[in-house]
Amino acid sequence: MTITEKILAAHCDRGQVRPGELIEAEIDVIMCNDVTTPPAISMLVERGMDRVFDPDRIVVTPDHFVPNKDIKSAQLAKRLRNWVNRHGIRNYYEVGTHGICHAILPEQGHVLPGTTVICGDSHTCTHGALGAFATGVGSTDLAAAIYSGRLWFKVPESIKFVINGNLQEGVYSKDIILQIIDRIGVDGALYKAMEFTGPTIENLSVEARMTITNMAVEAGAKSGIVPADDRTIEYVRARTDRDFQIFHSDQDAEYAQIVEIDVSDLEPIVAFPHLPSNGHPISEIEEIKIDQAYLGSCTNGRIEDLRVAARILKGRRVAPGVRMIVVPATTRVWRQALQEGLLEVFSEAGCAISTPTCGACLGGYMGILAEGERCISSTNRNFVGRMGHPESEVYLASPATVAASAIKGTITDPREFL
Amino acid sequence: MRGFAHVYRRTHINTDEIIPARYLNTDDEVQLARHVMEDIDPDFVKRVKPGNFIVAADDFGCGSSREHAIWALRGAGIKAVIANSFARIFFRNAINNGFLAIECRGIADKVSDGDELEIALRDGIINNLSRNEHYRFTPIPDFALKIMEAGGLLNHIKEGSKFSSG
The missing domain is CATH 3.30.499.10 (Aconitase, domain 3)
Known part of the structure; x- marks a missing residue:
């Protein structure tokens, strides 16, 4: 068995x-x-x-x-x-x-x-x-x-x-x-x-x-x-x-x-709208401008995810015109991020930090997308209308790719910052 | 059981499209029904009539486990969804609610919008009255029929527990 x-x-x-x-x-x-x-x-x-x-x-x-x-x-x-x-x-x-x-x-x-x-x-x-x-x-x-x-x-x-x-x-x-x-x-x-x-x-x-x-x-x-x-x-x-x-x-x-x-040669992957199966290796992606970067959810909102993103964002700023939203997945993660100085890194980088919630991952609140807006997200679904307006777009990626993209304002290979 | 079909040939219609999460702040069927299929077909609520069927392609109802998807469809008067295949949780929720979800391979390419269909549940056949065609569907498992006959899983359990407590 x-x-x-x-x-x-x-x-x-x-x-x-x-x-x-x-x-x-x-x-x-x-x-x-x-x-x-x-x-x-x-x-x-x-x-x-x-x-x-x-x-x-x-x-x-x-x-x-x-x-x-x-x-x-x-x-x-x-x-x-x-x-x-x-x-x-x-x-x-x-x-x-x-x-x-x-x-x-x-x-x-x-x-x-x-x-x-x-x-x-x-x-x-x-x-x-x-x-x-x-x-x-x-x-x-x-x-x-x-x-x-x-x-x-x-x-x-x-x-x-x-x-x-x-x-x-x-x-x-x-x-x-x-x-x-x-x-x-x-x-x-x-x-x-x-x-x-x-x-x-x-x-x-x-x-x-x-x-x-x-x-x-x-x-x-x-x-x-x-x-x-x-x-x-x-x-x-x-x-x-x-x-x-x-x-x-x-x-x-x-x-x-x-x-x-075999994942030895695996690159960061970004799943394009509107299915999680639309994966693209990051080296094959042309310039895609983003309006929002979302770090959180049951997929990638734990302390290790926040650490990875903070390492990239430390001493850098979120690109003008981009909203980055950080949602620690639990109260303990939130407090740990505070104690480790991660919240300070996020705040200095220009991120908005939320209390734990499923929030915008499912289009509930705290980061809903308007018509035509694009979000790179550490979440799990990029269905039509998932994070807001039916004409908005969600790109799924790792916390590192989300953070790197927030800095550049376009979907970006996190290895540029590591 | 007879009804007119609304056909969706796109695969992987997910429960976010059937009932977007922005409406999950209620579990009231009437309120949910006002927004059913809104993100895939905004006019659906204007066209749907009580007793209609939905015909769909592969993997209907994938994504979120929200049973609200079933309630929104039922609230809008949909009597059955017939699809090439169903996502797991949607199919399970349908059985548990006594809502007809019928798996019929290839149906999405055979039926047109507005066709009148007749579901012969016991024979395992769907008759397309508009085209005079017949399609065989995957039989509904016995346990699922029992749950449906009881009016859903909870009624089934309630009846069962009555028996066991004598």
Whole structure:
């Protein structure tokens, strides 16, 4: 069996599961945010099912539209908070301690290797970076899991990615995943689990791995996973003393496909509008002027991402006519950036710095684009209208490419500044 | 079940296009329906009539997990989406809501805007009444039919838990 099959088997009391099999699996972590959870709560209340199977398996953080962006989103956040209070849910991160759910859960030690994690958000696949089975669901699924602690799944086939080679300076895990999606397409892993292995992955930090698993859904995948290793254990042990079990794929595990990629010659990649699969190596890009540079999101808003960008921006200025917006992914990241002097670097460079929020990544607020405007962004989606006006454009890239582009005012190879 | 088709031949229509995030500050179906398909087809809300179908190409509903996409379509009166293929979470949300998402390979190239279609669910066939053509679709799995018959996953679970608690 693959690691994914083993985790699912262990969560439905079976010795073995096979791809295509329908199972009902126990859910260890149910993550709740301010957009998709309030409808789930309403569904349960309307049916007389307002029950929480196990409050301690639920972790709640408002993130999409907080601090509340308008009256309607304030109502959503209030419905979420009322429900938390009504059921005595202890794991609640109120504004001021909050963060983007996919960043704050691993950071605060809620995600363990070998567990199952769901959330009403497609980027839940992020948590696979810790060797967990994690998948995004809708509000009804969320409601079902809140109520029963279980959820139906079709066991996915797996695609194994073997990544070899040392990354050049200025090239990051974001460039690896953009390259993979460019290669297999936005439905290249439809319904499947993407298993990321190989020496390059093993050499990445846990945070850098999260950038890769985060975007598994952009290839259509159900989940992305990196087998837990010493780095994972060290990361988790620094945050919690709870027990966990580590699973590994068998030598003879069956895969739908095995894809080998050598990244020794990989350049920074930029995904052009309007699909994450429109990747272009930076050396082949002609001059593209930008209006905004966005650093943040569950893909690339963690402390390592901020450090990379600050290293490039230190002592330099954002180009005239460009707005650079920095959104640390969690409150802890924000504070750490403050303590390390990164916020000062950003501020001196002319960046606007926000409190943690999903914000403009999904076109919510805090950096919406006008008609015809162009943004280089460390986020995960560049769909039509994703960050604002349907006639605006989003280019996806690493934090380093975002910072370098902000300085030049055009999409720029970060290696010019390293 | 009969209805007229709105056809979208573009692949990878994502849930941001079906219902943009700027409207996710509500989960009210009526309010969501006012903006359904807004970023891909601003006039759709003016043309759509209760009982209509959407016919689409590959990977319909990719991207965000927002179930609001289903609610916005349903709120606008769409009775079914028939596509070459669906993105995973959209398909799952459709089953969980008892909303018809039918996978029918190649349908986007066979049907024209305004064609009248008849879905023969049990036979697994879509009849194009305007063209007198018939298309076979991927059968809906049994468990999904059961969920749909119960009126969605939560009703299904509620019924189940009643049985188990005797």
